[in-house]
Amino acid sequence: MTHPRSLLAMPAAALALLLPALALAHAGDGGVHEHGLAAGFTHPFTGLDHLAAMLAVGLWSALTQTGRRMLAAPFAFAGLLLIGALLGAAGLSLPGVEPMVAASVLVLGLVAAARWHLGAAASALLVGAFAVFHGLAHGSELQGVPALLGMVVATALLHALGLGVGLRLRALAPAWSRAAGGAIALLGLGLLGRMVIA
Template identity: 60%
Template sequence: MKRIFTLAFALLVLPMLASAHSGEPGHGHSLALLDGFLHPFSGADHLAAMLAVGLWSGLAMRRVWLAPLSFAALLLVGALSGWGGNLVEPMVAASVLVLGLLAAFRLQMPAAAAATLVGGFALFHGMAHGAELGAGQALLGMVLATALLHAAGLLIGLQLRRHSPVGSRLLGGGIALLGLGLGVGQVARMVAA
């Protein structure tokens, strides 16, 4: 359990350490890859969804790599699509809620269905990221960070699968509550507009 908390702490601190030097003179546009890499760490919604994909895969899937691979691939497709629209942020919030619930309850489903569900959510995450990052090296950095976050979630999920069913329920439930809060915030913004 101590390893899980150490990994979670490292994931929270890494972006702060890396971004502490991003404003130094002489770095300029060469930071596109780093900026893209740090981007998924900058928002709780994306960070939680990417960790949740790995977590759920580690807790409930036989082919633990399939859902994370689907997410990373379709995240890139969504980012390159250039489409945005009003559904992007509500779908990002819904993904955090659903992925958290899937992890909390260790729900199993056929690999193709899991990859399709996760891939659908990834399209919306990609659209949100792509609108913020543009194209090029920043997208490569984003996909690399996504893979890292999936791997971290997967390692946590595999540890919790073996040692702590209560821990997986708490972590998945916390992610789901974050998604619920994000969704309520989205609805409130739509009503106010």
């Protein structure tokens, strides 16, 4: 039988393995524009920052909400992600997009670790604000309705995965959700630190 302490060390070990992937996080618009449903679908998986934030939204929702309220933040994120992507594809550019994306990973990891309870509307507002910046980052790199549709479908799947993990962790000792949220927050801190050093 595995000792509980070694089980708690698993999220930390997983994070250590992921740290080299920080270099794969999106660096902004490099002038490459992707087209097509498949390109849009795979896009959220190509940046650890986006991937972690989308998982964290589902994780936090499952840990702190019940019933239909659990879907408020994921739906808000997906909807405002699409709006941000449409604005980005149309050429809108705001300063600080990448730092805000990294900050979202840190904040969403912290609120999940703390199991911070907000109402469904407040949760949706918080994640929705971050989602606009994620959308602007994606929209500067994706072109066309099929690509944007693929991005939204992938986002929904990542939210669903986060919800599933959160529901499982909710039934376990709080240390597990703290470890999962803490690992995401540490990733966000690392992403922000990389930007400061660069």
